Amino acid sequence: MSNSWWEITILCHPNLEESITWRLDKFGCSGTSREIKGKSYIIQAYAPQIQYQSLDISALSLWLQQDALVLNLPQPLTRWKLIEEEDWASSWKEYWKPTEVGDRFIIYPAWLTPPEQTDKLILRLDPGVAFGTGTHPTTQLCLESIEMRLSKPTENMVIADIGSGSGILSIGAILLGASKAYAVDIDPLAVKAARENRHLNQIHPDHLVINQGSLAELLELVSDGVDGIVCNILAEVIIDLIPHFSKLAKPNTWGVLSGILIEQSQAIADTLEQEGWVVAALWKRKQWCCFQIRKAPED
Numbered sequence: 001m002s003n004s005w006w007e008i009t010i011l012c013h014p015n016l017e018e019s020i021t022w023r024l025d026k027f028g029c030s031g032t033s034r035e036i037k038g039k040s041y042i043i044q045a046y047a048p049q050i051q052y053q054s055l056d057i058s059a060l061s062l063w064l065q066q067d068a069l070v071l072n073l074p075q076p077l078t079r080w081k082l083i084e085e086e087d088w089a090s091s092w093k094e095y096w097k098p099t100e101v102g103d104r105f106i107i108y109p110a111w112l113t114p115p116e117q118t119d120k121l122i123l124r125l126d127p128g129v130a131f132g133t134g135t136h137p138t139t140q141l142c143l144e145s146i147e148m149r150l151s152k153p154t155e156n157m158v159i160a161d162i163g164s165g166s167g168i169l170s171i172g173a174i175l176l177g178a179s180k181a182y183a184v185d186i187d188p189l190a191v192k193a194a195r196e197n198r199h200l201n202q203i204h205p206d207h208l209v210i211n212q213g214s215l216a217e218l219l220e221l222v223s224d225g226v227d228g229i230v231c232n233i234l235a236e237v238i239i240d241l242i243p244h245f246s247k248l249a250k251p252n253t254w255g256v257l258s259g260i261l262i263e264q265s266q267a268i269a270d271t272l273e274q275e276g277w278v279v280a281a282l283w284k285r286k287q288w289c290c291f292q293i294r295k296a297p298e299d
Contacts, residue, residue, distance in 0.1 A: 004049040004082045006057055010064065012076035014041050018286045019067045020076065021136060022261065027060050028052075031127070033096050034135065049082060099134045102144040105172060107134030110200055121175045124200045127166035127193055134168060138258040141283050141290035142232045143172050145256040149228060149292075150176040158182075160218050160226040160248055162241065163233035167194030167210060169256075171201050173230070174208055182226070183210045184217045215244050222248065229255040235264040242271045249295055254280070258290040265289050 008029065010020055017034065020043055024032055029045035036042075047057070061078040068075045099107045100120065108114045110126035127133050134140065146169065150157065157178040161170035164183035173181050185191055194210045211217050226248050231238055238257055245255065255277070260268055262284060269279055272293055281292040 004084060006047045006049060006052060006080050007083045008045045008047065008057065008060070008078065008080045010043045010045075010076050010078050011037070012041050012043060012064075013068075013073045014039075016064075016068055016071065016073055016076055017041055017043065018137065018288065019071065020064060022287075023060070023063055023067060032136075033133075054080075096133060096135070101134055101140050102147045104147050104176065105134075105143055107168070110197075121172075123168065123172055123175060125166060125168060125171075125197055126200065127168075127197075133166070137285040137288045138232050138260075138290065139168060141285055141288065142169050142230060142256050142258050145281075145283065145290055145292050146173050146228075146230060147176060149254060149256070150178060153177060154227075155179070157228065158222070158226045159228045159230060160184075160222065162215060162218065162229065162231040163237070163259075164194050164210065165190050165232070167197045167208070169230045169232060170194075170208055170210075171197060171203065173228070174203050175201070178228075179207070181208045182218055182221050183208065184213045184215075186212065186214055188212055215241055215248070219247055225250040225253065227253055229253065230257075231255070232258045235260045235268060238268060239271050242268075242275050242277070246276060246295075251295060251298075253295050255293040256290065257293065258288065260289050260291070262287055262289050265291075 012020055021032060024045045029047045032045045034041055034043050057080045064078055065075045096109050101107060104121045105123055106120040108122050108124050110124050114122045154177060159170060159173045159178045159181040161181055161183040164170055164185045167183055170181035170183040183194055191210055191212045198208050229245060229248060276296045277293045278296045279291055280294050283290045
């Protein structure tokens with residue numbers, strides 16, 4: 001018997017996209033997509049019926065309206081309905097188009113045929129229920145930061161991807177020339193999606209290891225440390241992880257951290273400084289930011 005899902009459709013002002021996406025992510029939605037409709041956006045997301053009742057979705061709708069009032073923008077129009085799992089699995093895909101990210105990448109949905117001739121790195125993706133389609137600012141900021149870090153040829157570069165979601169960041173690192181990546185996520189559905197995307201991009205499992213777990217799992221997999229740490233999850237989780245990053249780090253290890261709202265950046269920066277990390281750059285896009293960090297030199 002298939003599970004039912006809430007299909008949530010939001011018609012909104014374009015400037016509300018980031019706050020709505022953040023709110024949907026905090027609520028626990030999956031498979032978020034966006035379509036341009038005239039001068040407005042249509043944002044769709046999905047939530048399992050087994051976890052949420054109609055009253056929960058009503059509360060979400062009120063939060064979205066309150067967010068719009070705070071931002072002094074027109075209130076969004078929210079509608080929701082129940083659909084079966086097999087319908088949910090494909091219904092949002094029609095709105096997701098190829099997306100260019102940075103100078104090197106073009107993210108291609110798995111169900112579309114990529115061009116035969118292009119000077120871009122084609123990263124094919126079917127996120128399933130996992131976060132990471134390449135359309136969210138935090139994912140784009142991370143990919144652009146990884147691109148900068150791997151802009152020069154590197155040998156034996158090893159990456160750790162914590163909270164890997166669809167696997168987009170670790171796959172991107174491999175396509176850019178990293179020799180090996182270790183990706184972990186606590187969500188078994190995300191692990192499944194990442195492994196399928198690894199196969200889709202023709203990456204051997206020896207080069208991209210994907211396991212269920214978090215930092216403890218990485219520490220078991222990697223005994224000699226990694227050269228780069230990428231992490232695109234919630235700021236609250238990142239703050240808890242930062243004190244343990246040094247267990248993965250070599251003297252010259254760098255990191256890319258996102259999933260952080262601008263108003264949360266000071267708390268992240270303070271925690272990094274306390275734990276011996278230097279903020280090399282802070283990139284911002286709309287209300288999100290991305291930290292590029294490195295180990296502080298030892299005295």
